[in-house]
Amino acid sequence: MKNIFRKKEKETVETKSSKTKVKSVGTRKKSVTVLWIVLISSLVFGIYKNFTAIDQHTVHEKEVIETKLVDTSAIESFTKSFVKDYYTWQNNKESIEQREEKLSHYLTEELQALNTDTVRADIPTSSSVSDIDIWSVSQEDDFYAVVYTVEQKITEDKNSENISSTYQILLYQDNVGNLVITQSPTLWNTPKKSDYEPQQPESDGTVDSDTAQEVTEFLETFFTFYPTATDKELAYYVKNNALPQIDRDYLFTELVNPIFQKEDQQIKVWVTIRYIDGVTKVTQNSQLILTLEKDMNWMIIKRH
Known part of the structure; x- marks a missing residue:
């Protein structure tokens, strides 16, 4: 009888102990509710700030500054x-x-x-x-x-x-x-000459000597006949109307210090073309910045 009683007592204790271990926190407790409120509030505030920032950025992009031209x-x-x-x-x-x-x-x-x-x-x-x-x-x-x-x-x-x-x-x-x-x-004071000096371009070594010589020869040939060239003749050497037809009595004498730089598959050239005006007999220096590329032959595709 004593053993039976002790066994039942032990079982009772174990049952109570088991129930204590599986005890869980209810989802309706006040602390959990507060945490959910904080989480949802943070999410809503973040979404609001995100949309507000986008709206402000959009308004900034659409801002237009108008310049009024005055006829004097x-x-x-x-x-x-x-x-x-x-x-x-x-x-x-x-x-x-x-x-x-x-x-x-x-x-x-x-x-x-x-x-x-x-x-x-x-x-x-x-x-x-x-x-x-x-x-x-x-x-x-x-x-x-x-x-x-x-x-x-x-x-x-x-x-x-x-x-x-x-x-x-x-x-x-x-x-x-x-x-x-x-x-x-x-x-009043009279405007005077500014002491500004533009930065001079320099050859940066991206164009090898053979290519530089080839481009120089092309430019010398082109600018020799350029003053009297027709639109049809210019079309073989000039794209996109980069240089206009001038139809002038100019005698080509030389290219002065051409500067070459390579840009991808194109060559950018700073050059002074020296002519003698056939009418006034004075020397005329035309300064140009040109972009050239090679197809079947060299072509001037852009004047800067």
Whole structure:
């Protein structure tokens, strides 16, 4: 009886122990629910950010910057007419009065009064305009700033002198295109030569000496007959209208320092072609950058 009792007791203990081992966590517990909420929120936020980034990128790609072209022909013509009348006079009363009358067609009333005595009645000189250069026309709203250089021949008694001066004026243009000068000619600086020097190309060794010699001979032959070549003749040596027909009396003399570089199966050439103009007898240097390729013979396929 004791053994039986102990066996049953043991079985009971084992059964309880087994039930404790297989105990599982329910999927409806609060902690699991919170984890699911965090996971789903992260996924939704990631998808939102992804679509937002794509939308922003698309808008950036479609951004267009428009350049407004302004026709300044009327501004330049008006300025040149004014400059010619402003800087032309004779040393006599009648000429000076005519000048003042002409200036009334360009200046505001205030400027007209201001410029009345710029050329005095007793002035000993006469002036004529030999050249006018417009350097720049810049716009701000309805106003234009024009920089120009005027070349004058100044005569006093029997002596004459050529002078060159640069000025800026301001003009106003109304909505129908009429113009008036709002600022007297003001001394300005003349544009000068820039010290910029472009980087010179160099042969990079990608074209061997035999090929360079072959291309040089082709170019010498081509540019010898090029000035008088017809379109039909050019078609044998030029593709895609890379060089136009010129029909000029030019005598080919030499190629000056051709530079060769290989690009895939093509040859890029920097070259100066020296001619003598048959009419003026002066030397003419044509500088070209060309791309050539070889089919049955060498062909010029592009002018840069």
